[in-house]
Amino acid sequence: MGNPKALISGGSIAGLSTAFWLSQAGWDVTVLERAEAFRDGGQNIDVRGTGREVLRKMGLEDQVRANTTTEKGTVFVNEKGKKVGAFPVEDSDGMTAELEILRGDLARIVLEALPDQVELRYSDWIENVNERGEQVDVTLHSGNIETWDLLIIAEGVRSKTRDKVFHHEVSRKELRLNIAYGTIPRSSQDDDWWRWYTATERRQVSLRPDNQGSIRAMLAFSSDDLNLAAIPVTQAQSELREMFADAGWEAERVLDGFANSEDVYFDYLTQIMMSTWSKGAVCVTGDAAWCVTPLGGGGSSLALIGGYVLAAFLSQASVHEPGSIKSALKNYEDWMRPIIEDSQSLPPGAPNLFYPQSKVGVSTMQTMIRIASLAPFRKLAARIGHVARSKQQLPEMIIAKEKVTV
Ligand SMILES: Cc1cc2nc3c(=O)[nH]c(=O)nc-3n(C[C@H](O)[C@H](O)[C@H](O)COP(=O)(O)OP(=O)(O)OC[C@H]3O[C@@H](n4cnc5c(N)ncnc54)[C@H](O)[C@@H]3O)c2cc1C
Known part of the structure; x- marks a missing residue:
């Protein structure tokens, strides 16, 4: 046989x-x-x-x-790039895994x-x-x-x-979240932390180091009616530009980088x-x-x-x-x-909970991150990484x- x-x-x-x-x-x-x-x-x-x-x-x-x-860990930043709260990789199973x-x-x-x-x-x-x-x-x-x-x-x-x-x-189950991923050039201002910024109007920007001398960027936004993965890439790129034009922090740099990048891809989380x-x-x-x-x-x-x-x-x-x-x-x-x-x-309220609409919503989230990053709460926050277990x-x-x- x-x-x-x-x-x-x-x-x-x-x-x-x-x-x-x-x-x-x-x-x-x-x-x-x-x-x-x-x-x-x-x-x-x-x-x-x-x-x-x-x-x-x-x-x-x-x-x-x-x-x-x-990657050394995850740091949440405000619109000026200033640290709101940090979760180093040593906190095993935090947002940045080993x-x-x-x-x-x-x-x-x-x-x-x-x-x-x-x-x-x-x-x-x-x-x-x-x-x-x-x-x-x-x-x-x-x-x-x-x-x-x-x-x-x-x-x-x-x-x-x-x-x-x-x-x-x-x-x-569509989560009504669009994420655009892409690789952009590394600049002298970049470091080896995963930097994460939450803007108003349900938008997020993040930058991560890689081991190839470039930066892996992500623009994410929550939307009830727009699915960028379902439209032609050039149209998705221009929707993204409009959506993030006034988002602040490094959004404009990421948009410019994506315009010249060959590996941008769009996901509509399902x-x-x-x-x-x-x-x-x-x-x-x-x-x-x-x-x-x-x-x-x-x-x-x-x-x-x-x-x-x-x-x-x-x-x-x-x-x-x-x-x-x-x-x-x-x-x-x-x-x-x-x-x-x-x-x-x-968790109840996700994903909208992580994508606040207003300035008040963003500052409430920053306060929560600040508290979660304090030593006594870090272990609790690290539970976020307790997946696939x-x-x-x-x-x-x-x-x-x-x-x-x-
Ligand atoms: C090129 C690529 C880039 C990715 N980038 C990210 C990322 O940046 N972040 C993230 O979280 N996840 C990313 N993913 C998804 C991630 O790999 C998966 O979520 C996870 O690893 C589970 O992998 P999978 O093998 O089940 O599915 P996938 O990794 O999606 O692989 C599916 C494979 O099946 C092939 N395939 C599809 N249809 C057919 C068909 N009809 N016949 C034969 N082959 C077919 C695809 O080409 C692909 O190679 C990416 C996947 C791919 C393929």
Whole structure:
């Protein structure tokens, strides 16, 4: 009997970490990525909680540590750039985590650690899925029709294959928050802190250091009717300019930087909720299954955890035993649900609470930050970083040692 075969659609953190583990569990794994090549880029993300435990099991913690963005902590500033309150990285699990890394660097580290047996296919994607209970037939854009024991969808928040297979089981919660991310030149005034400024009219500006000599900037605003991710980029850029023209602090510099930057991207934060994460021989993982958005936090850690947990339960199952894969998928879902629900439940009043409209609202928020940053309250404030942390033990991974060469 041959090895079981899995197709993973989506070659970012969720897809690659699932491939890493599933291959070690003795599956033949193919990763399908719509982009022409590995997708670099993206901003600062962190690895926290149980995600860090998974990274350690992968043997990649030291490599991630060697590639961190070197951020010293988070400091909230006023319109003059003066400190309102600071949360140094030493407060473990504060806003700046100990392991802060660029998204592209983390994805590349996992990619390079993949066992040789994992097949990577770029520039192709799924056109059609015929789920047949114990197996699944997949029609690819390139024209091939192939049969797999399991299709794992890891295509991110806007996954088309997920919508095709699970359409009625998918619901979305829009948080009415636009975020524009981009890379801008570093200036001599910049430091290695994450500087965060709240302006009136529900706007925020933030600047973060990276390990490449540039600054990762973010402009965020809350709006009930404008979705910048749904309009052409040039139009989104001019809406953004109008929106932040009088925001103050470094807003104008960021707008100018974005106008000359190639990697600006717009997100309209949307949580994904699904009533089930599997259907016969198809399952979902990562943002495609449970996007928690940067507001919930820990999306990349959850992608790492999901990959491990899914593969671990599959490593304990056998495709040759009827019902065995189905119960592995159920165990995966039962294990992951609590940690996802925890990350998706936002504090009462969020996100509007963090995006005040008036000057009075901004100064009330600054007072709260000032108090939270005082030593006696810092531990409490650090709870904000307590994401992607499960009380459960990670399931055991049964490694098929003899066939793996990493
Ligand atoms: C280029 C990029 C930049 C990002 N930047 C940030 C950031 O700055 N801040 C932040 O908080 N999060 C960012 N994210 C999202 C972050 O990576 C995820 O929230 C988190 O890591 C979970 O990862 P994921 O693998 O589930 O989803 P994603 O990282 O979104 O990856 C999904 C992958 O699937 C591929 N894909 C999509 N559709 C198909 C298809 N039909 N067939 C095959 N492949 C498909 C995509 O090209 C992508 O590689 C970024 C993602 C990407 C891809």
